[in-house]
Amino acid sequence: MEERFGVRVGDRVLAGIADRLHPVFTTSGSTERARLVTGLLSETGVRPELHADGDLLHAGWLVQEERDTVLAAAAVALRDYLAQHDSRRLGACADRRCADVYVDTSPGGRRRFCSVTCQNRTRVAAFRNRRSAAG
Structure with missing residues (x-):
């Protein structure tokens, strides 16, 4: 507890x-x-x-x-x-395997992920998908 x-x-x-x-x-x-x-x-x-x-x-x-x-x-x-x-500063992580949420305090207000870990995981997966599709 x-x-x-x-x-x-x-x-x-x-x-x-x-x-x-x-x-x-x-x-x-x-x-x-x-x-x-x-x-x-x-x-x-x-x-x-x-x-x-x-x-x-x-x-x-x-x-x-x-x-x-x-x-x-x-x-x-x-x-x-x-x-x-701005209420658009609240969001849910864009990583499809994550359910976490965030409050975007970045200067540009363009946050999409709850953490760098989720952001990197999504980018690596996208890179691998592009690579396998190309060859």
């Missing part, structure tokens, strides 16, 4: 959360992304709060059910990211 945001969660729980978030990255439209993230926020019942630390104020959030903490954290993070960035 791992501890995330003060909550102990197992691999099955984390896999379930990843499955719930995956459609946000794989849909192509910003309207659909907004609908999906709003649905997650609503489902978890996350509530914004403001608390004071001396003279400093800090934004935070609360959930009623502890089991929703990690999903709510991800939904809030996605909401904040999408409100400030």
